[in-house]
Amino acid sequence: MNLLVIGATGRTGSEIVAEASGRGHDVTGVATSSDTIEDVRVYPDDELPELLADADVAIDFTVPSASHEYAALAAEAGVPYVVGTTGFDEDGLDALRAASESTPVLKASNFARGVQALLRVVEAGAEALPDYDIELTETHHNGKRDAPSGTAKTLLDVIDSAREDALDRVHGREGEHEREDSEVGVHVRRAGNVRGEHEVLLADNDEVLTLTHRAESRRVFAAGAVDAAEWLLGREAGWYDFEDVL
Template sequence: MRVVVTGATGRTGGEVAREVAERGHDLVPVSREPSGTIAGADLRPAEDLPALLDEAAASGDAVLVDFTVPVASAEYLSAAAAAGVPAVVGTTGFNSEGTAALREAADSVPVLKASNFARGVQALLNVVREAATALPDYDVELTETHHNGKRDAPSGTANTLLDELDDAREDALDRTYGREGEDPREPGQVGVHVRRAGTVRGEHEVMFADNDEVLSLTHRAESRGVFAAGAVDAAEWLAGREAGWYEFGDVIGDGGDDGV
């Protein structure tokens, strides 16, 4: 399988490129600042992506894996759709317009979008959903921590967790981002707290509290390799699928419907 990796010189993109090569796939690493090699493959300029995708499509099984920034990601997904190449998207921080662009691409090719490719995070999403259903009146707080270079806040994973909480309760929770001064908690709130420091790969905690008890559910990633492995798992799974919208839960058997 030929795997085109955009953002190959980034933190996670580089890990994905190395994982692709280690699994014996044909790696095509792409960057806006191409210089040298990664995982034994020459870096290719981003402006050549449409031609690279056409070439990859002609070779047979091919997948684009994207870990970049929202504006670039939407552009790359459009090129993938035009070339007929499936796409795995790990970029986060999309606004509604960017998400719509991804959805549009899914009309032409299979697109798998995830805020986090760690298998443990998928398990956390499942457990959070169950806890929110079982503890409908408990107060909820969410804290996430990432390295000091992360751009979007809250993280994409945090927003996905918040969406799961909303889906599990009758009424959407009022998201309160930090607190300052006199700010007593109101019913129906979920506190959202963001920390950026050092080289933390990613940590998410959801806390439920009431009835003289506290339930804390936490996931901690200790290496970006877990995200890379999951993204390549997704790429291998996505190749050959029908056009449509997929999620990481589909890959690891969460029971999601294909191509919804």
């Protein structure tokens, strides 16, 4: 298929270009500037409307402030849209949902299959241990802009839905503060080139259960995103997630 990778010069986008080219897709890249990645031509994003006219599916790994505008252009062109970008506010999410009324939109905060499994295991753990304290820690490379990560927010949503009592998200801790049972602590680290690490810790006074996922390479996100693009081709307009692909 003709695949448009938006954010093709980025850490993840360049892996997606390599993965999709390796699978035999015709790949075109888009970024804010022109470039060449893996012999694939990358065009500046002001050429997006013309490029979408020839695309079967677009994959977007950019920044939320640009991504929802790109999604609107894809919707206008009727091109299925895979969104890996994270950090959207409610307005950005509304814009993506509006795009999904006229084209299929698949959004996932994490395209690693292991993270999808982690979500199910965390849900089971939170349900099975209803009185245990829960703390979440995520670590990413020093170039990541949004915090906590999209995956951390998805994990917190899963924990929320598994617990009957509403949990208060406490971001970091400082000073004198007694831990309340209703808290879930959220801790964010940014350092080096860490691809992405998420740990959920459940504990009472006598035992500790830790559930951890670590991405060893960005290839795992690229493979998942290209799987999603292949799956999305030919679907009806609507809102999809990576779970649908799996």
